[in-house]
Amino acid sequence: MESxxxxxxxxxxxxxxxxxxxxxAHIIWLPLPMLLVLVAAVVGVLVTVWLERKISAAAQQRIxxxxxxxxxVLQPIADGLKLLVKEDIIPAKADGILFTAGPIxxxxxxxxxxxxxxxxxxxxxxNVGIGIFLWIALSSIQPIGLLMSGYASNxxxxxxxxxxxxxxxxxxxxxxxLSVLAIVLMTxxxxxxxxxxxxxxxxxxxxxxxRQPVGFIVFWICALAECERLxxxxxxxxxxxxxxxQTEYAGMKFALFYLGSYINLILSAxxxxxxxxxxxxxxxPVELIAKFLNLPINAPFIEVFTASIGIVMTVLKAxxxxxxxxxxxxxxxxVRIDQLLDLGWKxxxxxSLANLLITAGLKLAFPQFFGG
Amino acid sequence: MSIAVTTxxxxxxxxxxxxxxxxxxxVLLESIVYSAFLLGGVFMSVAGLYLLxxxxxxxxxxxxxxxxxxxxxxxxxxxxxxxxxxxxxxxxIKSRRIISTSICLTLLSLLIRVDLTNVxxxxxxxxxxxxxxxxxxxxxxxxxxxxxxxxxxxxLLMAMIGAIVLARRDVMSKDISTGLPVDQELIExxxxxxxxxxx
Numbered sequence: 001m002e003s004x005x006x007x008x009x010x011x012x013x014x015x016x017x018x019x020x021x022x023x024x025a026h027i028i029w030l031p032l033p034m035l036l037v038l039v040a041a042v043v044g045v046l047v048t049v050w051l052e053r054k055i056s057a058a059a060q061q062r063i064x065x066x067x068x069x070x071x072x073v074l075q076p077i078a079d080g081l082k083l084l085v086k087e088d089i090i091p092a093k094a095d096g097i098l099f100t101a102g103p104i105x106x107x108x109x110x111x112x113x114x115x116x117x118x119x120x121x122x123x124x125x126x127n128v129g130i131g132i133f134l135w136i137a138l139s140s141i142q143p144i145g146l147l148m149s150g151y152a153s154n155x156x157x158x159x160x161x162x163x164x165x166x167x168x169x170x171x172x173x174x175x176x177x178l179s180v181l182a183i184v185l186m187t188x189x190x191x192x193x194x195x196x197x198x199x200x201x202x203x204x205x206x207x208x209x210x211r212q213p214v215g216f217i218v219f220w221i222c223a224l225a226e227c228e229r230l231x232x233x234x235x236x237x238x239x240x241x242x243x244x245x246q247t248e249y250a251g252m253k254f255a256l257f258y259l260g261s262y263i264n265l266i267l268s269a270x271x272x273x274x275x276x277x278x279x280x281x282x283x284x285p286v287e288l289i290a291k292f293l294n295l296p297i298n299a300p301f302i303e304v305f306t307a308s309i310g311i312v313m314t315v316l317k318a319x320x321x322x323x324x325x326x327x328x329x330x331x332x333x334x335v336r337i338d339q340l341l342d343l344g345w346k347x348x349x350x351x352s353l354a355n356l357l358i359t360a361g362l363k364l365a366f367p368q369f370f371g372g
Numbered sequence: 373m374s375i376a377v378t379t380x381x382x383x384x385x386x387x388x389x390x391x392x393x394x395x396x397x398x399v400l401l402e403s404i405v406y407s408a409f410l411l412g413g414v415f416m417s418v419a420g421l422y423l424l425x426x427x428x429x430x431x432x433x434x435x436x437x438x439x440x441x442x443x444x445x446x447x448x449x450x451x452x453x454x455x456x457x458x459x460x461x462x463x464x465i466k467s468r469r470i471i472s473t474s475i476c477l478t479l480l481s482l483l484i485r486v487d488l489t490n491v492x493x494x495x496x497x498x499x500x501x502x503x504x505x506x507x508x509x510x511x512x513x514x515x516x517x518x519x520x521x522x523x524x525x526x527x528l529l530m531a532m533i534g535a536i537v538l539a540r541r542d543v544m545s546k547d548i549s550t551g552l553p554v555d556q557e558l559i560e561x562x563x564x565x566x567x568x569x570x571x
Contacts, residue, residue: 148409
């Protein structure tokens with residue numbers, strides 16, 4: 001596999017040109033990708049919020065935001081600014097420390113998980129060896145934050161919402177992890193880079209969605225449930241629980257929940273595209289195009305072109321899935337809590353277990369198709 | 373000292389302080405909810421210590437199992453039975469505290485003695501496996517540690533079946549000792565435990 005564009009190396013070489021030691025160059029480099037990913041996540045949220053408003057309007061035959069910028073594109077920024085200047089209220093009988101720590105515990109693991117999202121061969125913060133396992137581990141911290149804010153609000157709706165969120169997230173984590181495990185079995189690696197490279201052989205034909213159709217559907221359902229999106233938004237079901245664990249929150253603390261849920265949605269969409277839709281891969285392999293145009297694969301021009309195609313493809317696939325999630329939210333009714341738990345434990349769990357078993361069998365029978 | 377070593381030292385100090393203070397808080401705080409949340413913090417810091425030791429897989433497993441499953445279930449159970457209950461004051465609380473403190477201090481001194489007298493063989497940085505550890509753990513689990521691994525899974529299965537039997541009363545429709553039909557109502561409803569002797 002070609003190394004592709006390596007920005008870190010070039011940047012460090014550039015700084016060393018000024019006579020800095022490699023250690024200091026590394027330290028100057030470290031915050032840059034983190035900042036970039038944080039900005040990318042926030043911009044992604046703004047785009048998603050705008051999409052949500054526009055698509056929901058279209059689904060309900062309204063116009064939606066129109067006056068803030070062209071087609072209302074500035075509306076999410078206006079929303080954010082409004083939340084930023086709102087009064088920060090802690091209810092008198094709430095538990096101040098836990099009330100403040102709750103939203104932080106919800107948001108931080110989600111943002112940390114962006115560590116492993118690759119936009120290209122070298123375009124990720126850190127290619128840690130445990131890769132996708134890190135995301136599964138980090139996403140299991142979130143229910144603690146939800147329980148914490150539900151408890152600290154000292155409100156029965158909040159507590160019920162927090163309990164529901166924890167129950168939902170525990171029961172859907174298991175099928176989610178099992179369907180990821182099937183992919184890992186095929187890849188022989190936990191690293192997200194290896195997972196994408198394993199799918200890059202023959203363009204669209206080698207994407208995991210064809211080899212793991214059941215896993216794809218199970219993963220997508222579980223990801224929606226983990227993001228608490230409709231049809232699984234029971235923790236904040238408006239008609240039953242006011243707003244669930246967010247009921248007592250206002251201003252920036254509420255914004256943290258809001259941001260967290262949207263960043264989580266985009267993250268899940270990105271991970272579905274990485275695990276099942278070939279990540280940064282173009283439907284037709286770039287190597288073939290380069291060969292067709294008679295260009296060497298490691299020419300600087302081709303490298304920049306490949307990297308930008310990679311980013312565009314990753315974002316495009318992710319936003320296609322975000323679009324489906326938004327469409328689902330505005331067109332499907334909410335399930336009941338017992339239906340939700342039944343679906344998780346009695347349907348998705350056995351199915352994902354069987355999927356794992358069949359994948360293991362197929363891997364032994366056809367090692368050339370299912371990763372040897 | 374290079375920057376990497378300094379960072380490592382600072383991280384180690386902070387994590388150790390958080391582990392010790394958090395663990396003391398878990399034991400000493402009156403509020404059970406705070407104890408449970410602090411326990412989560414302690415588990416997270418221990419995961420951080422694993423990360424410092426280059427054992428990233430173990431750290432992630434620690435977060436997934438202890439924070440994501442064990443601690444969440446503990447908090448869940450505490451909140452589900454969120455009863456405001458005034459506990460009866462115990463008469464000889466002072467002597468009990470003195471006894472338990474002395475037992476804990478004895479155990480601590482024993483541990484410190486083991487720590488000081490044992491010669492720890494430290495792996496040199498060249499020999500550390502780092503990112504390879506996931507593969508190495510898998511190899512060990514399916515070769516020389518196969519039997520403990522399988523026995524642990526059987527144990528978990530037994531615990532699960534036991535929990536299901538306890539939670540679902542319709543599994544046993546008759547009280548074993550008295551032969552009376554078992555109350556099939558909601559679990560929250562107070563009823564006689566299954567195995568008590570009704571006279």
